[in-house]
Amino acid sequence: MRYSPDHKEKTRHKLLEVSGALSKKQGFATTGVDRLMAAAGLTSGALYSHFGSKSAFFQALIRHELERSRKLFQPQEGETGAQRMERSLADYLSLAHAHNAESGCALPALSGEIARAEPEVRRTYRCALQEMVGMLSEQGTPPAEAWAVIAQCMGALLMARAMDDDAVREEVLAASRDQLRRMLSDEPAAPTESKKKPRP
Protein backbone atom coordinates (compact mmCIF):
# COMPACT_ATOMS: atom_id res chain seq x y z
CA MET A 1 0.00 0.00 0.00
CA ARG A 2 1.04 3.57 -0.53
CA TYR A 3 0.67 4.49 3.11
CA SER A 4 2.70 3.33 6.09
CA PRO A 5 1.14 0.58 8.21
CA ASP A 6 0.19 2.84 11.08
CA HIS A 7 -0.83 5.77 8.91
CA LYS A 8 -4.49 4.88 9.25
CA GLU A 9 -4.22 4.66 13.00
CA LYS A 10 -2.48 8.03 13.26
CA THR A 11 -4.95 9.70 10.93
CA ARG A 12 -7.87 8.29 12.86
CA HIS A 13 -6.45 9.63 16.10
CA LYS A 14 -5.86 13.05 14.60
CA LEU A 15 -9.39 13.14 13.23
CA LEU A 16 -10.84 12.39 16.66
CA GLU A 17 -8.65 15.01 18.32
CA VAL A 18 -9.23 17.85 15.90
CA SER A 19 -12.88 17.20 15.10
CA GLY A 20 -13.55 16.74 18.80
CA ALA A 21 -12.23 20.21 19.50
CA LEU A 22 -14.32 21.71 16.69
CA SER A 23 -17.45 19.88 17.83
CA LYS A 24 -17.08 21.07 21.40
CA LYS A 25 -16.68 24.64 20.18
CA GLN A 26 -19.37 24.82 17.50
CA GLY A 27 -21.52 21.75 18.06
CA PHE A 28 -21.41 18.44 16.23
CA ALA A 29 -24.76 18.33 14.46
CA THR A 30 -24.41 21.91 13.26
CA THR A 31 -20.95 21.34 11.77
CA GLY A 32 -20.79 19.71 8.36
CA VAL A 33 -18.59 16.76 7.45
CA ASP A 34 -16.51 18.94 5.14
CA ARG A 35 -15.64 21.33 7.96
CA LEU A 36 -14.91 18.56 10.45
CA MET A 37 -12.45 16.96 8.04
CA ALA A 38 -10.96 20.22 6.82
CA ALA A 39 -9.96 20.97 10.43
CA ALA A 40 -7.58 18.00 10.16
CA GLY A 41 -6.44 18.93 6.65
CA LEU A 42 -8.54 16.26 4.91
CA THR A 43 -11.70 16.06 2.84
CA SER A 44 -15.06 14.42 3.48
CA GLY A 45 -14.08 11.10 1.91
CA ALA A 46 -11.73 10.41 4.81
CA LEU A 47 -14.59 10.28 7.29
CA TYR A 48 -16.41 7.59 5.32
CA SER A 49 -13.21 5.53 4.90
CA HIS A 50 -12.61 5.55 8.63
CA PHE A 51 -16.06 5.52 10.20
CA GLY A 52 -18.69 4.80 7.54
CA SER A 53 -21.18 7.48 8.56
CA LYS A 54 -21.37 10.75 10.45
CA SER A 55 -23.29 9.21 13.35
CA ALA A 56 -20.78 6.35 13.69
CA PHE A 57 -18.11 9.03 13.80
CA PHE A 58 -20.00 10.76 16.59
CA GLN A 59 -19.95 7.63 18.69
CA ALA A 60 -16.21 7.16 18.24
CA LEU A 61 -15.71 10.81 19.05
CA ILE A 62 -17.73 10.61 22.26
CA ARG A 63 -15.82 7.53 23.38
CA HIS A 64 -12.54 9.31 22.73
CA GLU A 65 -13.58 12.54 24.41
CA LEU A 66 -14.91 10.88 27.56
CA GLU A 67 -11.66 9.01 27.91
CA ARG A 68 -9.98 12.41 28.03
CA SER A 69 -12.55 13.72 30.51
CA ARG A 70 -11.97 10.81 32.83
CA LYS A 71 -8.32 11.81 33.12
CA LEU A 72 -9.34 15.27 34.32
CA PHE A 73 -10.53 13.68 37.55
CA GLN A 74 -7.65 11.26 37.91
CA PRO A 75 -5.13 11.84 40.72
CA GLN A 76 -1.65 12.96 39.70
CA GLU A 77 1.72 12.01 41.20
CA GLY A 78 1.77 12.31 44.96
CA GLU A 79 -1.62 13.92 45.37
CA THR A 80 -3.94 13.15 48.23
CA GLY A 81 -7.67 12.77 47.54
CA ALA A 82 -8.41 16.19 48.96
CA GLN A 83 -5.65 17.83 46.91
CA ARG A 84 -6.91 16.18 43.76
CA MET A 85 -10.43 17.39 44.40
CA GLU A 86 -9.30 20.93 45.11
CA ARG A 87 -7.25 21.04 41.93
CA SER A 88 -10.01 19.47 39.84
CA LEU A 89 -12.59 21.97 41.06
CA ALA A 90 -10.34 24.98 40.54
CA ASP A 91 -9.47 23.89 37.01
CA TYR A 92 -12.89 22.67 35.97
CA LEU A 93 -14.98 25.49 37.41
CA SER A 94 -12.86 28.30 35.99
CA LEU A 95 -13.46 31.14 33.55
CA ALA A 96 -10.65 29.70 31.43
CA HIS A 97 -12.54 26.44 31.04
CA ALA A 98 -15.76 28.34 30.30
CA HIS A 99 -14.03 30.30 27.55
CA ASN A 100 -12.17 27.41 25.96
CA ALA A 101 -14.70 24.71 25.20
CA GLU A 102 -12.56 23.37 22.36
CA SER A 103 -9.88 22.10 24.74
CA GLY A 104 -12.17 21.34 27.67
CA CYS A 105 -14.43 18.59 28.94
CA ALA A 106 -16.98 17.12 26.55
CA LEU A 107 -19.74 16.78 29.13
CA PRO A 108 -20.98 20.37 29.19
CA ALA A 109 -20.24 20.84 25.50
CA LEU A 110 -21.94 17.77 24.05
CA SER A 111 -24.39 16.28 26.56
CA GLY A 112 -27.27 18.12 24.91
CA GLU A 113 -26.56 16.49 21.58
CA ILE A 114 -25.92 13.11 23.17
CA ALA A 115 -29.34 13.26 24.82
CA ARG A 116 -30.84 13.30 21.31
CA ALA A 117 -28.47 10.75 19.80
CA GLU A 118 -29.00 7.04 19.13
CA PRO A 119 -29.08 4.55 22.03
CA GLU A 120 -25.62 3.28 21.10
CA VAL A 121 -24.10 6.69 21.77
CA ARG A 122 -26.02 7.08 25.01
CA ARG A 123 -24.80 3.69 26.15
CA THR A 124 -21.21 4.75 25.55
CA TYR A 125 -21.90 7.89 27.55
CA ARG A 126 -23.45 6.03 30.48
CA CYS A 127 -20.63 3.47 30.68
CA ALA A 128 -17.96 6.15 30.62
CA LEU A 129 -19.66 8.02 33.45
CA GLN A 130 -20.11 4.86 35.49
CA GLU A 131 -16.40 4.18 35.13
CA MET A 132 -15.70 7.71 36.27
CA VAL A 133 -17.90 7.29 39.34
CA GLY A 134 -16.25 3.96 40.07
CA MET A 135 -12.85 5.60 39.93
CA LEU A 136 -13.89 8.38 42.32
CA SER A 137 -15.42 5.77 44.55
CA GLU A 138 -12.10 3.94 44.88
CA GLN A 139 -10.56 7.22 45.93
CA GLY A 140 -12.95 7.76 48.80
CA THR A 141 -15.90 9.62 47.27
CA PRO A 142 -19.07 7.53 47.60
CA PRO A 143 -21.00 6.95 44.35
CA ALA A 144 -23.94 9.20 45.30
CA GLU A 145 -21.59 12.08 46.05
CA ALA A 146 -19.63 11.42 42.87
CA TRP A 147 -22.78 11.68 40.73
CA ALA A 148 -23.69 14.93 42.46
CA VAL A 149 -20.21 16.36 41.91
CA ILE A 150 -20.24 15.58 38.21
CA ALA A 151 -23.76 16.93 37.73
CA GLN A 152 -22.90 20.12 39.55
CA CYS A 153 -19.67 20.70 37.60
CA MET A 154 -21.32 20.11 34.26
CA GLY A 155 -24.38 22.22 35.08
CA ALA A 156 -22.41 25.16 36.40
CA LEU A 157 -20.01 25.26 33.48
CA LEU A 158 -22.77 24.98 30.92
CA MET A 159 -24.74 27.74 32.61
CA ALA A 160 -21.67 29.97 32.73
CA ARG A 161 -21.04 29.41 29.03
CA ALA A 162 -24.59 30.30 28.08
CA MET A 163 -24.28 33.72 29.76
CA ASP A 164 -22.91 36.95 28.35
CA ASP A 165 -21.08 38.44 31.34
CA ASP A 166 -17.87 37.31 33.01
CA ALA A 167 -18.79 38.73 36.40
CA VAL A 168 -21.97 36.66 36.59
CA ARG A 169 -20.15 33.66 35.12
CA GLU A 170 -17.63 33.85 37.94
CA GLU A 171 -20.45 34.21 40.48
CA VAL A 172 -21.98 30.95 39.25
CA LEU A 173 -18.67 29.10 39.17
CA ALA A 174 -17.64 30.34 42.61
CA ALA A 175 -20.99 29.32 44.10
CA SER A 176 -20.54 25.80 42.77
CA ARG A 177 -16.92 25.52 43.87
CA ASP A 178 -17.88 26.64 47.36
CA GLN A 179 -20.84 24.32 47.53
CA LEU A 180 -18.79 21.32 46.42
CA ARG A 181 -15.99 22.05 48.86
CA ARG A 182 -18.45 22.13 51.73
CA MET A 183 -20.12 18.96 50.57
CA LEU A 184 -16.86 17.04 50.16
CA SER A 185 -15.54 18.11 53.53
CA ASP A 186 -18.81 17.14 55.27
CA GLU A 187 -19.10 20.57 56.79
CA PRO A 188 -22.34 22.48 57.32
CA ALA A 189 -23.05 25.49 55.14
CA ALA A 190 -21.10 28.68 55.75
CA PRO A 191 -22.21 32.16 54.65
CA THR A 192 -19.11 32.90 52.53
CA GLU A 193 -16.66 30.90 50.44
CA SER A 194 -14.20 29.27 52.75
CA LYS A 195 -10.45 29.22 52.13
CA LYS A 196 -8.53 26.06 51.40
CA LYS A 197 -8.77 24.12 54.60
CA PRO A 198 -7.87 20.42 54.71
CA ARG A 199 -10.06 18.51 57.08
CA PRO A 200 -8.59 18.05 60.60
Next chain:
Amino acid sequence: MRYSPDHKEKTRHKLLEVSGALSKKQGFATTGVDRLMAAAGLTSGALYSHFGSKSAFFQALIRHELERSRKLFQPQEGETGAQRMERSLADYLSLAHAHNAESGCALPALSGEIARAEPEVRRTYRCALQEMVGMLSEQGTPPAEAWAVIAQCMGALLMARAMDDDAVREEVLAASRDQLRRMLSDEPAAPTESKKKPRP
Protein backbone atom coordinates in the same frame (compact mmCIF):
# COMPACT_ATOMS: atom_id res chain seq x y z
CA MET B 1 -58.20 43.36 7.92
CA ARG B 2 -59.35 39.81 7.42
CA TYR B 3 -58.20 38.68 10.85
CA SER B 4 -59.51 39.66 14.28
CA PRO B 5 -57.47 42.29 16.14
CA ASP B 6 -55.93 39.87 18.60
CA HIS B 7 -55.42 37.09 16.10
CA LYS B 8 -51.79 37.99 15.66
CA GLU B 9 -51.20 37.98 19.38
CA LYS B 10 -52.85 34.60 19.82
CA THR B 11 -50.97 33.09 16.90
CA ARG B 12 -47.70 34.40 18.22
CA HIS B 13 -48.34 32.86 21.59
CA LYS B 14 -49.31 29.53 20.07
CA LEU B 15 -46.14 29.56 17.93
CA LEU B 16 -43.97 30.11 20.99
CA GLU B 17 -45.74 27.38 22.94
CA VAL B 18 -45.75 24.69 20.27
CA SER B 19 -42.36 25.42 18.72
CA GLY B 20 -40.87 25.65 22.19
CA ALA B 21 -42.02 22.12 22.94
CA LEU B 22 -40.64 20.83 19.67
CA SER B 23 -37.32 22.61 20.17
CA LYS B 24 -36.90 21.19 23.65
CA LYS B 25 -37.58 17.71 22.33
CA GLN B 26 -35.57 17.71 19.11
CA GLY B 27 -33.32 20.74 19.36
CA PHE B 28 -33.82 24.18 17.82
CA ALA B 29 -30.93 24.43 15.35
CA THR B 30 -31.57 20.92 14.04
CA THR B 31 -35.27 21.55 13.42
CA GLY B 32 -36.19 23.40 10.23
CA VAL B 33 -38.53 26.38 10.05
CA ASP B 34 -41.08 24.32 8.13
CA ARG B 35 -41.32 21.74 10.92
CA LEU B 36 -41.44 24.36 13.67
CA MET B 37 -44.38 26.08 11.98
CA ALA B 38 -46.13 22.88 10.94
CA ALA B 39 -46.29 21.91 14.61
CA ALA B 40 -48.64 24.87 15.06
CA GLY B 41 -50.56 24.15 11.86
CA LEU B 42 -48.88 26.92 9.85
CA THR B 43 -46.26 27.27 7.13
CA SER B 44 -42.84 28.89 7.11
CA GLY B 45 -44.12 32.29 5.98
CA ALA B 46 -45.75 32.79 9.39
CA LEU B 47 -42.40 32.81 11.17
CA TYR B 48 -41.06 35.62 9.00
CA SER B 49 -44.24 37.68 9.42
CA HIS B 50 -44.01 37.43 13.19
CA PHE B 51 -40.30 37.40 13.95
CA GLY B 52 -38.32 38.30 10.83
CA SER B 53 -35.68 35.58 11.10
CA LYS B 54 -35.09 32.21 12.70
CA SER B 55 -32.55 33.58 15.17
CA ALA B 56 -34.91 36.39 16.24
CA PHE B 57 -37.51 33.70 16.79
CA PHE B 58 -35.04 31.82 18.98
CA GLN B 59 -34.60 34.81 21.22
CA ALA B 60 -38.35 35.27 21.65
CA LEU B 61 -38.69 31.57 22.32
CA ILE B 62 -36.00 31.58 25.02
CA ARG B 63 -37.57 34.57 26.73
CA HIS B 64 -40.94 32.82 26.71
CA GLU B 65 -39.56 29.49 27.90
CA LEU B 66 -37.55 30.94 30.77
CA GLU B 67 -40.64 32.76 31.97
CA ARG B 68 -42.28 29.35 32.24
CA SER B 69 -39.22 27.89 33.99
CA ARG B 70 -39.26 30.64 36.57
CA LYS B 71 -42.75 29.59 37.60
CA LEU B 72 -41.52 26.07 38.32
CA PHE B 73 -39.63 27.45 41.30
CA GLN B 74 -42.35 29.79 42.45
CA PRO B 75 -44.16 29.01 45.71
CA GLN B 76 -47.80 27.94 45.44
CA GLU B 77 -50.74 28.73 47.72
CA GLY B 78 -49.96 28.19 51.38
CA GLU B 79 -46.56 26.58 50.89
CA THR B 80 -43.64 27.19 53.19
CA GLY B 81 -40.17 27.66 51.72
CA ALA B 82 -39.15 24.15 52.71
CA GLN B 83 -42.31 22.64 51.22
CA ARG B 84 -41.77 24.50 47.97
CA MET B 85 -38.21 23.29 47.72
CA GLU B 86 -39.17 19.69 48.44
CA ARG B 87 -41.90 19.78 45.79
CA SER B 88 -39.66 21.50 43.26
CA LEU B 89 -36.89 18.95 43.69
CA ALA B 90 -39.22 15.95 43.50
CA ASP B 91 -40.85 17.28 40.33
CA TYR B 92 -37.74 18.59 38.63
CA LEU B 93 -35.40 15.69 39.39
CA SER B 94 -37.81 12.97 38.29
CA LEU B 95 -37.79 10.31 35.60
CA ALA B 96 -40.99 11.86 34.27
CA HIS B 97 -39.20 15.15 33.67
CA ALA B 98 -36.25 13.34 32.11
CA HIS B 99 -38.56 11.54 29.69
CA ASN B 100 -40.71 14.52 28.74
CA ALA B 101 -38.40 17.28 27.63
CA GLU B 102 -41.11 18.80 25.44
CA SER B 103 -43.18 19.89 28.44
CA GLY B 104 -40.28 20.46 30.82
CA CYS B 105 -37.77 23.15 31.75
CA ALA B 106 -35.82 24.81 28.93
CA LEU B 107 -32.54 24.98 30.86
CA PRO B 108 -31.35 21.40 30.39
CA ALA B 109 -32.89 21.18 26.94
CA LEU B 110 -31.55 24.35 25.35
CA SER B 111 -28.57 25.69 27.34
CA GLY B 112 -26.14 24.00 24.97
CA GLU B 113 -27.58 25.83 22.00
CA ILE B 114 -27.83 29.09 23.92
CA ALA B 115 -24.12 28.86 24.74
CA ARG B 116 -23.45 29.05 20.98
CA ALA B 117 -26.08 31.69 20.22
CA GLU B 118 -25.70 35.44 19.69
CA PRO B 119 -24.94 37.73 22.65
CA GLU B 120 -28.51 39.03 22.61
CA VAL B 121 -29.88 35.57 23.38
CA ARG B 122 -27.28 34.98 26.08
CA ARG B 123 -28.17 38.28 27.68
CA THR B 124 -31.83 37.25 27.83
CA TYR B 125 -30.73 33.98 29.42
CA ARG B 126 -28.55 35.65 32.05
CA CYS B 127 -31.23 38.17 33.04
CA ALA B 128 -33.87 35.48 33.39
CA LEU B 129 -31.60 33.43 35.65
CA GLN B 130 -30.67 36.45 37.74
CA GLU B 131 -34.37 37.13 38.28
CA MET B 132 -34.83 33.53 39.31
CA VAL B 133 -31.99 33.75 41.82
CA GLY B 134 -33.40 37.01 43.12
CA MET B 135 -36.77 35.35 43.63
CA LEU B 136 -35.25 32.44 45.53
CA SER B 137 -33.22 34.90 47.55
CA GLU B 138 -36.38 36.68 48.71
CA GLN B 139 -37.67 33.33 49.90
CA GLY B 140 -34.70 32.61 52.10
CA THR B 141 -32.19 30.87 49.84
CA PRO B 142 -29.00 32.98 49.59
CA PRO B 143 -27.84 33.77 46.02
CA ALA B 144 -24.80 31.47 46.14
CA GLU B 145 -26.94 28.53 47.20
CA ALA B 146 -29.55 29.39 44.60
CA TRP B 147 -26.96 29.31 41.80
CA ALA B 148 -25.71 25.95 43.06
CA VAL B 149 -29.25 24.54 43.21
CA ILE B 150 -30.03 25.57 39.64
CA ALA B 151 -26.71 24.28 38.30
CA GLN B 152 -27.17 20.96 40.07
CA CYS B 153 -30.75 20.50 38.84
CA MET B 154 -29.88 21.33 35.27
CA GLY B 155 -26.74 19.20 35.24
CA ALA B 156 -28.39 16.14 36.78
CA LEU B 157 -31.38 16.23 34.45
CA LEU B 158 -29.24 16.70 31.37
CA MET B 159 -26.98 13.84 32.38
CA ALA B 160 -29.96 11.59 33.05
CA ARG B 161 -31.40 12.39 29.63
CA ALA B 162 -28.16 11.60 27.85
CA MET B 163 -28.10 8.08 29.33
CA ASP B 164 -29.78 4.93 28.05
CA ASP B 165 -30.91 3.24 31.26
CA ASP B 166 -33.66 4.21 33.68
CA ALA B 167 -32.02 2.58 36.68
CA VAL B 168 -28.86 4.65 36.29
CA ARG B 169 -30.94 7.73 35.47
CA GLU B 170 -32.76 7.33 38.77
CA GLU B 171 -29.45 6.84 40.58
CA VAL B 172 -28.20 10.18 39.26
CA LEU B 173 -31.44 12.01 40.03
CA ALA B 174 -31.69 10.53 43.53
CA ALA B 175 -28.09 11.48 44.29
CA SER B 176 -28.80 15.08 43.33
CA ARG B 177 -32.07 15.25 45.23
CA ASP B 178 -30.37 13.92 48.33
CA GLN B 179 -27.43 16.24 48.00
CA LEU B 180 -29.65 19.29 47.57
CA ARG B 181 -31.85 18.38 50.53
CA ARG B 182 -28.79 18.11 52.75
CA MET B 183 -27.41 21.38 51.48
CA LEU B 184 -30.67 23.29 51.93
CA SER B 185 -31.20 22.00 55.44
CA ASP B 186 -27.63 22.83 56.47
CA GLU B 187 -27.03 19.29 57.59
CA PRO B 188 -23.74 17.39 57.23
CA ALA B 189 -23.53 14.55 54.72
CA ALA B 190 -25.28 11.27 55.49
CA PRO B 191 -24.41 7.91 53.92
CA THR B 192 -27.92 7.23 52.50
CA GLU B 193 -30.79 9.31 51.17
CA SER B 194 -32.66 10.79 54.12
CA LYS B 195 -36.45 10.85 54.38
CA LYS B 196 -38.45 14.05 54.41
CA LYS B 197 -37.49 15.69 57.64
CA PRO B 198 -38.30 19.37 58.32
CA ARG B 199 -35.63 21.04 60.34
CA PRO B 200 -36.29 21.18 64.10
Next chain:
DNA sequence: GTCTATACGCGGATAGAC
Protein backbone atom coordinates in the same frame (compact mmCIF):
# COMPACT_ATOMS: atom_id res chain seq x y z
C1' DG C 1 -51.55 37.22 8.16
C1' DT C 2 -50.84 33.31 5.69
C1' DC C 3 -49.86 30.33 1.69
C1' DT C 4 -47.47 28.71 -2.53
C1' DA C 5 -43.61 28.80 -5.31
C1' DT C 6 -39.07 29.46 -5.75
C1' DA C 7 -34.01 30.81 -5.27
C1' DC C 8 -29.81 29.22 -3.67
C1' DG C 9 -26.55 27.19 -0.47
C1' DC C 10 -25.16 23.55 2.43
C1' DG C 11 -26.20 19.10 4.33
C1' DG C 12 -24.75 13.75 4.04
C1' DA C 13 -23.34 10.32 1.16
C1' DT C 14 -21.42 7.70 -3.04
C1' DA C 15 -18.42 6.61 -7.38
C1' DG C 16 -14.33 6.39 -9.51
C1' DA C 17 -9.52 8.21 -10.34
C1' DC C 18 -4.98 7.88 -8.33
Next chain:
DNA sequence: GTCTATCCGCGTATAGAC
Protein backbone atom coordinates in the same frame (compact mmCIF):
# COMPACT_ATOMS: atom_id res chain seq x y z
C1' DG D 1 -6.40 6.08 2.04
C1' DT D 2 -7.60 10.15 0.03
C1' DC D 3 -9.44 13.39 -3.42
C1' DT D 4 -12.65 15.26 -6.84
C1' DA D 5 -17.01 15.36 -8.75
C1' DT D 6 -21.62 14.68 -8.23
C1' DC D 7 -26.43 13.32 -6.59
C1' DC D 8 -30.26 14.69 -4.01
C1' DG D 9 -32.68 16.41 -0.05
C1' DC D 10 -33.32 19.89 3.22
C1' DG D 11 -31.90 24.33 5.06
C1' DT D 12 -33.18 29.67 5.33
C1' DA D 13 -35.22 33.26 3.20
C1' DT D 14 -37.99 36.02 -0.22
C1' DA D 15 -41.82 37.36 -3.71
C1' DG D 16 -46.26 37.62 -4.85
C1' DA D 17 -51.15 35.82 -4.75
C1' DC D 18 -55.14 35.93 -1.79
